[in-house]
Amino acid sequence: MSNKLLEIRNLHACAAGREPKEEILRGLSLTVEPGEIHVILGANGSGKSTLMNVIMGHPGYQVLEGSLEFDGEALQPLKPFERARRGIFLSFQTPEEIPGITVENMLRASRQALTGKPVKIMSFRRELHSVMEELQIDASYGQRYMNVGFSGGEKKRNEILQLLLQQPRLALLDETDSGLDVDAVQIVARGVKRFHNEKNACLIITHNTRILEQLPVDKVHVLLGGRIVAEGGAELIEKIDREGFGSIRDAAEELQGK
Numbered sequence: 380m381s382n383k384l385l386e387i388r389n390l391h392a393c394a395a396g397r398e399p400k401e402e403i404l405r406g407l408s409l410t411v412e413p414g415e416i417h418v419i420l421g422a423n424g425s426g427k428s429t430l431m432n433v434i435m436g437h438p439g440y441q442v443l444e445g446s447l448e449f450d451g452e453a454l455q456p457l458k459p460f461e462r463a464r465r466g467i468f469l470s471f472q473t474p475e476e477i478p479g480i481t482v483e484n485m486l487r488a489s490r491q492a493l494t495g496k497p498v499k500i501m502s503f504r505r506e507l508h509s510v511m512e513e514l515q516i517d518a519s520y521g522q523r524y525m526n527v528g529f530s531g532g533e534k535k536r537n538e539i540l541q542l543l544l545q546q547p548r549l550a551l552l553d554e555t556d557s558g559l560d561v562d563a564v565q566i567v568a569r570g571v572k573r574f575h576n577e578k579n580a581c582l583i584i585t586h587n588t589r590i591l592e593q594l595p596v597d598k599v600h601v602l603l604g605g606r607i608v609a610e611g612g613a614e615l616i617e618k619i620d621r622e623g624f625g626s627i628r629d630a631a632e633e634l635q636g637k
């Protein structure tokens with residue numbers, strides 16, 4: 380068995396129905412091993428969310444070239460729900476509102492869909508309430524419609540609630556911490572820490588370096604213009620915090636010019 384959880388090689392992708400010349404991802408390679416936390420930094424519009432969507436199999440994007448493997452298996456033939464069943468989880472940058480379906484029913488239905496087994500109402504409710512308590516989510520949220528009327532912070536906490544209940548093998552977190560106050564960022568950081576172990580991995584997109592101070596980051600990738608232009612350890616976060624993306628962009632352009 381491969382010890383790589385996610386292996387992306389030379390990925391080129393564009394939005395579905397667009398011309399290949401409008402490529403968003405332009406030759407991206409990335410490997411994530413079990414037990415690792417990777418961070419993707421990059422200016423707005425670099426292709427970060429597109430990358431997450433392509434890993435999850437979002438039908439709005441098209442792979443033009445390259446390969447994606449999860450635990451040694453090619454992802455491209457798999458539909459999004461099949462990828463979810465293999466253990467890939469995507470937390471949205473902007474979580475959807477689903478009127479008419481309560482948080483509890485939605486989460487229980489997800490568990491059933493993912494495991495293919497019936498999930499008992501009462502034992503699931505107990506589990507849900509204990510995770511909610513940890514995330515300081517009021518128990519009444521379980522009976523509210525999914526994300527309807529939730530504040531930005533509540534929506535993001537709800538994403539972390541799903542993460543902890545689903546226990547995926549690879550968590551893709553797309554700005555799960557953006558728009559949150561300091562306390563809510565702490566809750567998200569605590570949730571990610573509680574989720575993470577030596578068997579699973581996280582790929583985190585964030586602009587918030589405070590959350591990263593609290594997580595054991597293994598690798599940082601800087602994505603600009605659909606390519607990874609710099610890689611390193613946690614020290615890269617500090618450098619970008621200090622200098623912005625400018626110096627990295629200049630160095631990357633110089634390298635390409637040669």
Ligand code: ADP
Pocket residue numbers: 394395403421422423424425426427428429430439
């Ligand atoms: P990021 O998450 O890094 O801010 P995105 O991946 O959301 O960036 O977007 C990267 C670029 O691709 C942007 O210029 C965006 O407008 C474009 N893009 C993303 N999704 C689509 C789409 N479905 N159709 C057309 N263009 C898209």
Ligand code: MG
Pocket residue numbers: 427428429472553
């Ligand atoms: Mg984005």
